[in-house]
Amino acid sequence: MTVLPWRDIDTVLLDMDGTLLDLHYDNHFWLEHLPQRYAELHGISRAMADLELTPLFEGNAGQLKWYCLDFWSRELKIPVRELKLETAHLIALRPDADTFLAAINKAGKRVIMITNAHRDSLSLKMERIELAPYFERLISSHDYGYPKESPAFWDALQADIGFDPARSLFIDDTLPILRSARDFGVAHLLAVKQPDSQKGPKDTAEFAALGDYRELLEGL
Template sequence: MPSLNWSAIDTVLLDMDGTLLDLHFDNHFWLEHLPQRYAEHHGVTRAQADAELLPLFRDHAGQLNWYCLDFWSRELKLSIRDLKREVAHLIALRPDADTFLAALRNAGKRVVLITNAHRDSLSLKMERIELAPYFERLISSHDYGFPKEDPQFWQALHADLGFDPARALFIDDSLPILRSARAFGIGHLLAVREPDSRQGPKDTAEFAAVEDYRALLDGLHP
């Protein structure tokens, strides 16, 4: 686990899915629940549903449409919001994420959630897991019109928040997004070792990774 120099960090930027929340909900929804409901709705087999959906997912990965519930509702002729509610019981906090958030707040750090999730997804998750009070702002990339993978997201975020990138910590489970943040000049970056509790640890390449949020509390004082 990395040790952080908290005296050099003023702003903490945190991803949601796979970082604070277990990615199992999202993986199960997109890879299991949605294809099954799509097959039922359109009268095709599950194998046919997968054959139709997976190329679509690949085509839009990393773009704002990939994260947009309105886009997928139109594209698939299904209410993605309603389908997500069917499996909302799977939304779960990653271990000790709330302990970490409380410690950041007590230490007087500026804490902002930045997610690619659509506002409707964000609202559903905040209904299930009460995290909003820990944050100064809850920002969806849809607010700016660019996903976090895009350099223009970071320019818009900086213009909006007015923070010092060199004195910011950003934690995310996506390597392309972390690389985008690094290119912008975010000074402190951490990946997530096990974003989906059902899939085991993953390779985080050149990035140090969070394995236990309690281990980050060393040196974080009120």
């Protein structure tokens, strides 16, 4: 990966799940734990649960409600918040993410988290991994009513925090979100090579990929 032009970067925008935190927690919860508990709570087989859940997940992907715990609790008639606590021991920081956060703070960069995670998910994770002190703001897309995939999110973010896209770095593990940021004019973009520690590297298409946070510290 090429060295970042830190002298041209004032603001660092960071995703949470898969970027700062290991995506294994979320993948395990949504693909394994929730379907199993859904089956148990509704008295059906796991296979039937998968048949019912798969089209719902696919049909709502990329929309704000996909990330909304209230929506899924109503839709599935199960207590999603409580179920997320059952696997909270899997919430984990990606290696050296805190080292990176400390370094960019020391360098005087403006550091802001922007996540599609519901506020309840954000709170749960911040209770277990103390990252909040590193950030000027922790922003959930639910605050604006648009997911990061939407151009309207970036307009709302600009109106809220007044950042210069041309002098900003954004790191995220989701390609449609990175493309949305690029369309808005964010100049420095990085994908994440391996968001889930339990799965192999992913194809990051046209984006340079972050493998190790220590790689980013050169020239800071």
